[in-house]
Structure formats: C-alpha cells, structure tokens
Amino acid sequence: MPKMTVDPYYCKGCGLCIKACPKKIIRFSEEINAKGYHYAECFDQDSCIACKLCYVTCPDVAITVEK
Amino acid sequence: MQVIAQRPKSLRDIPFTYCPGCLHGVAHRLIAESMDELDIRNKTMGVAPVGCSVFAYKFFDCDMAQAAHGRAPAVATGMKRSRPDMCVFTYQGDGDLAAIGTAEIVHAANRGENITVFFVNNAIYGMTGGQMAPTTLPGMKTSTSPYGRDADDIGYPIKASELLATLEAPYYIERVSLLSPQEILKAKKCVHSALKYNKEKRGFTFIEFISTCPTNWGIEPIKSRDWARENMLKFFEIGCFRDKSKTVEGGK
Amino acid sequence: MAQKVLMKGNEAVAEAAIRAGCRLYFAYPITPQSELIEYMAKMMPKVKGTFIQAESEVAAINMVYGASGCGRRVMTSSSSPGISLKMEGLSYIAGAKLPAVVVNIQRGGPGLGDIQPSQADYFQATKGGGHGDYRLIVLAPNSVQEFADMASEAFDLADKYRNPVMLLADGLLGQMMEPVEFKPAKTEEEIEKLNKQHYDWCMRTNEDGDDRHHHEINSLELDPNVLEKHVLSLHEKYKDIQKNEVRYEKINVKDDNEILCVAYGTASRIVKSAITELQKEGHSVGLVRPITVWPYPSEVIANSITKKTKKVIVFELSLGQMVEDVKLAVNGKLPVDFLGRAGGIVFTPDEVIAKIKESL
Incomplete structure (x- = not known):
C-alpha cells in the first residue's frame, strides 16, 4: 500500500504539497510542530497512489513516500 | 513496502533556514539527489554565497566553504585547482551572482572552470529584506524601487544565462523553472546533467533556477508561483542556451 | 654549497615560494610587482603547479581562500592599490583561520599614487586594513636574500598558526638585483606531507562510516556569544604569536x-x-x-x-x-x-x- 509521511521536524506548513496532491488527501494538521507551524499530514493513506508529487514539490524535503 | 522517495543522503539532517514555501529547498534537493545518483557525495565540495542561502554550507553533506559576497566562483576556482579530482559547485543568488559578483562569474565561465554554478533567480534580495535585485522586473516594486523599477533610470534586469552564453568556453547553460512539480521534474534532469558533466570534467556548467520569494514579494507560497509564471517567465525564458554534448562531437 | 645567483627581489621571492612547496599562485599584474607574476607564469607549469592571472585582485585573493581552504600552500602578490583590494579577502581568510602568504611590493600612495618604492602601507598591514578583530603576521625583509628566505618562513608560520602572513617589501626591494642563495626545493614527497598536515580541518575527499567529516571553511557566526568566543580564540593565537615570533x-x-x-x-x-x-x-x-x-x-x-x-x-x-x-x-x-x-x-x-x- 502506498504511503506518504511528513516529518514535522522539517515541515513549515507552506501548503505546496496540498496543492500538488492529485488525490487531495493532504491537509494541515491541527497540531503544531516545535517551530509553531501547522504541519502537513495525510488523512487518507488508503487513497495515496505514490505519485511523489508532494515529495517533488516540498521545499523542506520533509516527505517520505513508500510503495 | 519500499521507500521510493526520501531525503537524499547528500542533505544533512538539519531543517533549512528558509521561509515557508521558499523554493531554495527544492533547488537544494535536486542538487543533493543528483549527487547521490552520480555517487559523487564523497568527492564533492561546494561554495555557499552571501544571501538567503548563506547557510547552505550547513545543509549539504560534503565539505563546504562560505564565500564573501559575489566571490563564490573565484573561491570555487581555487578549490577546483587545488583538488582537480573533486567536483566543485557554487550556489548563488541573484544579488550575489548578477550584481556584486559579475566579474567573478563572467571570468570563471570564460576560463571554462570545471565547476557547476547553481544560480537562483527570484528577482529580489531576500536576506536583507526585499530590496531591488539586478533581476528585478521592470515596474516591480521593492523596498529600494518603491515606485517600481524604472528601466530608463536603472536599466533592465540582467539575463545571466543569455549573458554567459555569449562566451565560448561554457559547456552547458540552462534556465529551468521550479514553479510546479512538472517543471521541477524537468529541472532535475538538467541539474543531473550539469553535475554529470562536472564529474566527467567537461567544463563550466550553469543552471539558472526561476524561483520565488513569497515573504518579500508579499504573496503567499502557492500564489507566488503563479505570479512568477505570469511575470518572470515572460522576461526570463526557460530553455537551454548551451549544451556542447549535443553540438561538439563526442561531447568533449 | 648552493650557487649564488643574481636576481630581482620579485623573482627571488617567487622562486623561493615554489621551492617552499607553493603550487598555487593567483594574482593580477601591477607595477612594481609584475616580475613576480611573470616569474610564476613561467615557472608554475614546470612544477605542475597552478598559475592563474585573475580578473582582479579581489578574485585572486578569493582563489587563495578556496585553495587554502583545501589545505594547500598558496600565494598571491600585488602592490599597494591592489593590496587594498585584497583586504576584504584577507579579513575572511583570517576569520576562517586559513594559512596563506601575501606579498606587498609597496608603492607611493594614497590612491593610485605612483610606482616608486614606499612604506606607506604600514598601518594597513599591521593595524588591520580589512574589517574585524584580526591580525596579519607581517615580515619586512631588507635584502633580496632575506626576502627569499622569508618566503619559506612565511609559509611555515602561516601553516603553524593557520593565519595569513604578509611579506611587506617595497618597489626598491622588488626591482633591485642582488646575489641570492636558495634553500633546496621541497621534494614531491615533502609537499605531499605538507598537503596532509591540514587534513583535520580542510576541504577534501570524504568517506562513509566513522571517519566521515563535514569541514566548513567559514567566518560567519550569527550568535554573538559564539562569535565572541571565536574572536577570543583568535586573540589567544595572536598572543602566542607575539610571545614566540618577534624577529x-x-x-x-x-x-x-x-x-x-x-x-x-x-x-x-x-x-x-x-x-x-x-x-x-x-x-x-x-x-x-x-x-x-x-x-x-x-x-x-x-x-x-x-x-x-x-x-x-x-x-x-x-x-x-x-x-x-x-x-x-x-x-x-x-x-x-x-x-x-x-x-x-x-x-x-x-x-x-x-x-x-x-x-x-
């Protein structure tokens, strides 16, 4: 099963991955990270198709994609 | 399950110091991934500039020098000539490369130094807080062009790739865009080629990234890419300005 | 016993530097030091060294910064107006704790001045010149022989203290011919050993595993407490130099x-x-x-x-x-x-x- 994870340690909540995702399964978390950002998270891993576009667009290299 | 995309080995485990949505990080990743793919991480040295990417020396997992403003190509020249067996790259912004460092970049390119120069063009000075850059577009407002850049008074933006392409020596010059995932994938191929040519000691290679500055443009990250597409790409055309692998026999 | 040869100071210091293991030299022509750059242009290729006529003195000193960051013996030279241009780079070199040798064949100033011998760069050489709390070790020869001897001494001091060293001469010493006897040239093995002496901090090839390093050649530190500590450590070094190296x-x-x-x-x-x-x-x-x-x-x-x-x-x-x-x-x-x-x-x-x- 494809899976994307965001590392809150790196994420700054810019939202570029949310825009990039063709399945629209990424959102800002309600939690904040140590820097105070609402980091991105995947709320529907089952729908992930491992297209990697979130990873490609992420300027903080915070995303890992598995397949 | 298998990991198909993750932080490249050539990036250290340190969060970037860039603003949210700033595309410096994308450029960093493309370079680091290419270093991994070409297996040159252990024989690469880089030079960080003055500007937002002044801390780039912390981010890449190879030995790095931090250069005085604009001098990165000269520093890289000293490094490459000292260790010709290693790959050397510089990472520079538009103020660093196209204003204070014009002499150094032109002459390093003209010597055909065996280095790769990564040039990030976002039409503004980021680190000092949004002043006019040599690449600021005509009419564009910045803190030092508060009424818009008046080309009749201060001149037009400098097209660094086209400028360097007038020289004989450079081996490869290409301008790429980081404004969408699709364009980033294309840019990746160019970054990979530049470092591959570097590894093969073919000559001077140059990649210009069209990037954004959400903070100092005052436009949020997603819309800033749209703004760049509508405004910057008209002036700074995407494309390859030199590729001797296609024009010179045997690519040498 | 080595043979004495009649040479100009500019040429003698260049020859002595090559003999001391300097294999990289970057400079820009200026009177009255041009014989030095010309000698290097002629001789560096013969020892498989690097000679670059840089686009400016600014570029030349930054090439020195890059080469020195790789732990190599490297030199640049100029005369007064050109040395002013190198001051930015010298401050960075001192700040990043890099060894390097700079020759100043002083001429009359201020400004473009003239091309006659002068000692008007004393303040610049000994009191700073560039920005920040730093010092150059400054050696001032008074004969062609001493000038030549000092070249190798300058490299030794630069390596020992990881600090830039200036040879402060003038147009007379640069242009004057005197008999000079050179020390034997360092062998390739000796130069290889010199190159390795800085391996614990210089930029070089890496390896995976426990011996992996991340060497940064840098003078930037935004945390004032850390920067003060760094400047204090430089100051300690300068105190050692004052104690040990007065000549x-x-x-x-x-x-x-x-x-x-x-x-x-x-x-x-x-x-x-x-x-x-x-x-x-x-x-x-x-x-x-x-x-x-x-x-x-x-x-x-x-x-x-x-x-x-x-x-x-x-x-x-x-x-x-x-x-x-x-x-x-x-x-x-x-x-x-x-x-x-x-x-x-x-x-x-x-x-x-x-x-x-x-x-x-």
Missing part, C-alpha cells in the same frame, strides 16, 4: 649609544649606511630593525635604551606610521623624533646623517 636585528646597539634609530625594510639599509659613516666620525648610534613589524619588537626597542641615549629617531618611507609603535615601546622615557619621505622618494644617507646630527 628583529640589532645593529651597533651598545651601552654608549647616543641615539637609537628604528627603521625597517629598505629604510633600514640607508640608516645602517648612515650609522657606519657616523661611527667613523666617532659617534655611537644604534639601530633596531624590526623584521616582524607585527608582532612588533617593542621590548627590544625599550631594552635598547641606555642611560646615555638621548633620543630615539624613527626613519620611514612614509610620513610616520611606525612612529606610534615606537612611542608605545619607548613609553615616554625619551623623546621620539622622526624623518620620513613620501610619494615614493627614498631618503639618502646624507639626509639621515643630517637628521641624527641635529641631536648629537
């Missing part, structure tokens, strides 16, 4: 000296001639010649004053830049007088004799 020559310094002279470089040769003449007339005049103008031989000057000394006189090819250091050394015990010429004019022994006789 000087005493000429005719005796208990019965009526006058004590202080002069360095070219000026010291003329003062020495004047002292010899005065001796013939029965006058006892001593000369302290600083060989390092930083660190400065303050104690030596202070200790060379005797009960019979009436005055200390400083002779310089400037309008009195070293006088301040001599006054600090003398510390008010005696009056400090001065004779200097500017604009590239070199005083004659007669002028020196006349000046000394005013006080005899």
Whole structure:
C-alpha cells in the first residue's frame, strides 16, 4: 500500500504539497510542530497512489513516500 | 513496502533556514539527489554565497566553504585547482551572482572552470529584506524601487544565462523553472546533467533556477508561483542556451 | 654549497615560494610587482603547479581562500592599490583561520599614487586594513636574500598558526638585483606531507562510516556569544604569536649609544649606511630593525635604551606610521623624533646623517 509521511521536524506548513496532491488527501494538521507551524499530514493513506508529487514539490524535503 | 522517495543522503539532517514555501529547498534537493545518483557525495565540495542561502554550507553533506559576497566562483576556482579530482559547485543568488559578483562569474565561465554554478533567480534580495535585485522586473516594486523599477533610470534586469552564453568556453547553460512539480521534474534532469558533466570534467556548467520569494514579494507560497509564471517567465525564458554534448562531437 | 645567483627581489621571492612547496599562485599584474607574476607564469607549469592571472585582485585573493581552504600552500602578490583590494579577502581568510602568504611590493600612495618604492602601507598591514578583530603576521625583509628566505618562513608560520602572513617589501626591494642563495626545493614527497598536515580541518575527499567529516571553511557566526568566543580564540593565537615570533636585528646597539634609530625594510639599509659613516666620525648610534613589524619588537626597542641615549629617531618611507609603535615601546622615557619621505622618494644617507646630527 502506498504511503506518504511528513516529518514535522522539517515541515513549515507552506501548503505546496496540498496543492500538488492529485488525490487531495493532504491537509494541515491541527497540531503544531516545535517551530509553531501547522504541519502537513495525510488523512487518507488508503487513497495515496505514490505519485511523489508532494515529495517533488516540498521545499523542506520533509516527505517520505513508500510503495 | 519500499521507500521510493526520501531525503537524499547528500542533505544533512538539519531543517533549512528558509521561509515557508521558499523554493531554495527544492533547488537544494535536486542538487543533493543528483549527487547521490552520480555517487559523487564523497568527492564533492561546494561554495555557499552571501544571501538567503548563506547557510547552505550547513545543509549539504560534503565539505563546504562560505564565500564573501559575489566571490563564490573565484573561491570555487581555487578549490577546483587545488583538488582537480573533486567536483566543485557554487550556489548563488541573484544579488550575489548578477550584481556584486559579475566579474567573478563572467571570468570563471570564460576560463571554462570545471565547476557547476547553481544560480537562483527570484528577482529580489531576500536576506536583507526585499530590496531591488539586478533581476528585478521592470515596474516591480521593492523596498529600494518603491515606485517600481524604472528601466530608463536603472536599466533592465540582467539575463545571466543569455549573458554567459555569449562566451565560448561554457559547456552547458540552462534556465529551468521550479514553479510546479512538472517543471521541477524537468529541472532535475538538467541539474543531473550539469553535475554529470562536472564529474566527467567537461567544463563550466550553469543552471539558472526561476524561483520565488513569497515573504518579500508579499504573496503567499502557492500564489507566488503563479505570479512568477505570469511575470518572470515572460522576461526570463526557460530553455537551454548551451549544451556542447549535443553540438561538439563526442561531447568533449 | 648552493650557487649564488643574481636576481630581482620579485623573482627571488617567487622562486623561493615554489621551492617552499607553493603550487598555487593567483594574482593580477601591477607595477612594481609584475616580475613576480611573470616569474610564476613561467615557472608554475614546470612544477605542475597552478598559475592563474585573475580578473582582479579581489578574485585572486578569493582563489587563495578556496585553495587554502583545501589545505594547500598558496600565494598571491600585488602592490599597494591592489593590496587594498585584497583586504576584504584577507579579513575572511583570517576569520576562517586559513594559512596563506601575501606579498606587498609597496608603492607611493594614497590612491593610485605612483610606482616608486614606499612604506606607506604600514598601518594597513599591521593595524588591520580589512574589517574585524584580526591580525596579519607581517615580515619586512631588507635584502633580496632575506626576502627569499622569508618566503619559506612565511609559509611555515602561516601553516603553524593557520593565519595569513604578509611579506611587506617595497618597489626598491622588488626591482633591485642582488646575489641570492636558495634553500633546496621541497621534494614531491615533502609537499605531499605538507598537503596532509591540514587534513583535520580542510576541504577534501570524504568517506562513509566513522571517519566521515563535514569541514566548513567559514567566518560567519550569527550568535554573538559564539562569535565572541571565536574572536577570543583568535586573540589567544595572536598572543602566542607575539610571545614566540618577534624577529628583529640589532645593529651597533651598545651601552654608549647616543641615539637609537628604528627603521625597517629598505629604510633600514640607508640608516645602517648612515650609522657606519657616523661611527667613523666617532659617534655611537644604534639601530633596531624590526623584521616582524607585527608582532612588533617593542621590548627590544625599550631594552635598547641606555642611560646615555638621548633620543630615539624613527626613519620611514612614509610620513610616520611606525612612529606610534615606537612611542608605545619607548613609553615616554625619551623623546621620539622622526624623518620620513613620501610619494615614493627614498631618503639618502646624507639626509639621515643630517637628521641624527641635529641631536648629537
């Protein structure tokens, strides 16, 4: 099963991955990270198709994609 | 399950110091991934500039020098000539490369130094807080062009790739865009080629990234890419300005 | 025994640098140091070294920064206006704790000045020049032989302290021909060993595993507490240099000296001639010649004053830049007088004799 994870340690909540995702399964978390950002998270891993576009667009290299 | 995309080995485990949505990080990743793919991480040295990417020396997992403003190509020249067996790259912004460092970049390119120069063009000075850059577009407002850049008074933006392409020596010059995932994938191929040519000691290679500055443009990250597409790409055309692998026999 | 050859100072220092293991040289032509860059252009390829005529002195000093960051013996040279351009780079080199050798064949200033010999860059060399709290080790030769000897000494000092070293000469010393005897050239094995001495901090190839390193050549530190610590560590190093590396020559310094002279470089040769003449007339005049103008031989000057000394006189090819250091050394015990010429004019022994006789 494809899976994307965001590392809150790196994420700054810019939202570029949310825009990039063709399945629209990424959102800002309600939690904040140590820097105070609402980091991105995947709320529907089952729908992930491992297209990697979130990873490609992420300027903080915070995303890992598995397949 | 298998990991198909993750932080490249050539990036250290340190969060970037860039603003949210700033595309410096994308450029960093493309370079680091290419270093991994070409297996040159252990024989690469880089030079960080003055500007937002002044801390780039912390981010890449190879030995790095931090250069005085604009001098990165000269520093890289000293490094490459000292260790010709290693790959050397510089990472520079538009103020660093196209204003204070014009002499150094032109002459390093003209010597055909065996280095790769990564040039990030976002039409503004980021680190000092949004002043006019040599690449600021005509009419564009910045803190030092508060009424818009008046080309009749201060001149037009400098097209660094086209400028360097007038020289004989450079081996490869290409301008790429980081404004969408699709364009980033294309840019990746160019970054990979530049470092591959570097590894093969073919000559001077140059990649210009069209990037954004959400903070100092005052436009949020997603819309800033749209703004760049509508405004910057008209002036700074995407494309390859030199590729001797296609024009010179045997690519040498 | 090695053969003596007749050479210009500019060429001799270049040859000596190559013999000392310098294999990278970056510079920009300027009178009166151009023979140095021309000699390097001719000889570096013969030892498989690197010679680049840079686009500017600014670029040249930054090439030095890059090469030195790789732990290699590297040199640049220029004359006064060009040295001003190198000051930015020198500050970075000092801040990043890099060894490097810079030769200044001084000419008349300020501004474009002229191309005659001068000593008007003393402040720039010894008091800073570039920005920030840093010091250069500054060696001031007064003969072609000493100039050549100092090249290898300069590299040794630069490596030992990881600090830039300046050879402060002038147009006369650069252009003048004198017999010189060179030390044997370092072998390839010796140079390889020199290259490896900086492996614990310099930029070089890496490896995976426990020995992996991340070396940064850098002078940036935004945390003021960390930066202060760094500057203090530089300061500790400078104190060591002041303790260990003061060099000087005493000429005719005796208990019965009526006058004590202080002069360095070219000026010291003329003062020495004047002292010899005065001796013939029965006058006892001593000369302290600083060989390092930083660190400065303050104690030596202070200790060379005797009960019979009436005055200390400083002779310089400037309008009195070293006088301040001599006054600090003398510390008010005696009056400090001065004779200097500017604009590239070199005083004659007669002028020196006349000046000394005013006080005899």
